[in-house]
Amino acid sequence: MPDVPHNAGYMAAAYILTAVILLAYTISLYRRSDRR
Amino acid sequence: MSLVHKGRAITLVGLALLAVDYVRALAFTPIERLQGPAQKIFYLHVPAAIWTEAAMVLVGLAGIGYLFLRDPRLDRFAAASAEVGTVFAAIVLTTGPIWGKPIWGTWWTWDARLTSTLFLFFLYVGYLLLRGAVVDPGLRARYAAVLGICGMFLVPFIHMSVYLFRTLHPQPIILKPSAPSLPGSMLATWLFSLGVFSLLYIGFVTQRYALSLDPTVESERTAGHA
Numbered sequence: 462m463p464d465v466p467h468n469a470g471y472m473a474a475a476y477i478l479t480a481v482i483l484l485a486y487t488i489s490l491y492r493r494s495d496r497r
Numbered sequence: 498m499s500l501v502h503k504g505r506a507i508t509l510v511g512l513a514l515l516a517v518d519y520v521r522a523l524a525f526t527p528i529e530r531l532q533g534p535a536q537k538i539f540y541l542h543v544p545a546a547i548w549t550e551a552a553m554v555l556v557g558l559a560g561i562g563y564l565f566l567r568d569p570r571l572d573r574f575a576a577a578s579a580e581v582g583t584v585f586a587a588i589v590l591t592t593g594p595i596w597g598k599p600i601w602g603t604w605w606t607w608d609a610r611l612t613s614t615l616f617l618f619f620l621y622v623g624y625l626l627l628r629g630a631v632v633d634p635g636l637r638a639r640y641a642a643v644l645g646i647c648g649m650f651l652v653p654f655i656h657m658s659v660y661l662f663r664t665l666h667p668q669p670i671i672l673k674p675s676a677p678s679l680p681g682s683m684l685a686t687w688l689f690s691l692g693v694f695s696l697l698y699i700g701f702v703t704q705r706y707a708l709s710l711d712p713t714v715e716s717e718r719t720a721g722h723a
Contacts, residue, residue, distance in 0.1 A: 466533035468599035475538040475592040476519060479545070482591070483515065483697065486584045487508055490704045494501045497708070 500710070504703030511696035518686075518693045526686045538596040540687055543671070544694035545588040546614070550652045552582030552698065553617060556624070557649020560642030572638035575645055576628055577705035581698055583621040590618055601665050609662035613655045620648045 498506075522540040529536035559575035562568065593611065594604040605611065624644050631637035659668045671677045677684055 465528060465530055466535070466599065468532075469534040471595050471599045472523075472534040472537050475541060475595040476523070478591050478595070479541045479588050480515070480519075482584060482588050483512065486581075486701065487512065490508075490701065490708070491505070493708055494704065 499707065501704055501707035504700050504705075504707055506700075507696060507703060508700030511693055511700050514689075514693045514696065518690050521689060522686050526682055527680070529683075532600055535596055535599045538592050540690045542589060542592040542596060543687065544691040545585045545592065547672070547691065548694050548698050549582055549585040549589050549614075549617065550655060552578045552585060553621070553645070553648045554652050556582065556645035557647075560645035560649075563638055563642045569634070569638065572641065573706055573709045574702070575641060576709060577702045579621055579624045579628075579645070580705050581701040583618070583625065584701070585694070585698070586614070586618040586621055589614060597665075606665050608664040608666060609658035610655065610664050610666035613651065613658050617648065617651055617655060620644070620651065624648065 518540070522537050526537065526540070528534055555578045556575045559571045559578065563571040563575065593614075597606075598604050624641060627644060628637055628641050631640055656669075656672075658664065659666055670679055671684070671687065679687075
């Protein structure tokens with residue numbers, strides 16, 4: 462498929478960022494419940 | 498099993514399935530010919546957007562319920578849903594521009610869909626700040642309920658904005674009156690992704706709800722069920 466745009470870097474950035482946000486919130490909830 | 502442990506278990510299952518979702522979306526779902534690999538951001542961006550909006554609708558419904566019933570559980574649920582909605586809104590507002598740059602040629606444009614979604618994020622932040630600023634629990638619940646109801650009425654406007662205004666943002670290809678306009682393999686991956694985000698919402702809200710309970714009450718409740 463020679464005419465497909467080469468923009469995998471944007472895709473990778475979005476997937477990594479989403480994982481980071483979800484993991485950061487998971488860790489935040491763990492730490493807050495452990496402090497109680 | 499305490500509520501917080503139930504929430505943790507659901508979240509861990511959700512995160513494990515998110516890894517499966519990543520593999521399925523990146524390796525086993527076809528690349529769209531015109532947009533290229535960047536189109537795969539769709540499998541994260543749209544489910545996150547749906548739960549950003551659904552979370553605010555649930556905040557508003559819980560607010561209406563609280564104003565009628567004065568049940569603190571509804572207020573606690575609204576607070577939990579708002580916090581999780583903020584997290585999903587952050588995902589929408591970061592993955593959106595990353596998708597927009599290679600497809601539209603710009604990170605951001607002040608069109609109706611993007612701007613109203615940004616307003617929803619600000620509303621979430623304002624809601625959480627309001628809750629932090631009011632000390633009295635009764636007043637806090639009442640004020641938050643009213644703000645949550647206002648936020649709920651913003652959601653249909655966000656969904657309809659692509660029909661009401663000329664925008665760069667595409668119109669819905671799944672949540673529309675006619676059949677979804679994408680191949681079965683892409684639709685299956687998207688539905689799986691929506692299921693994963695739904696599980697994460699439930700897991701996060703359960704944990705956040707448990708955090709807002711009085712620890713002594715929570716431990717008594719757990720002991721009572723042991």
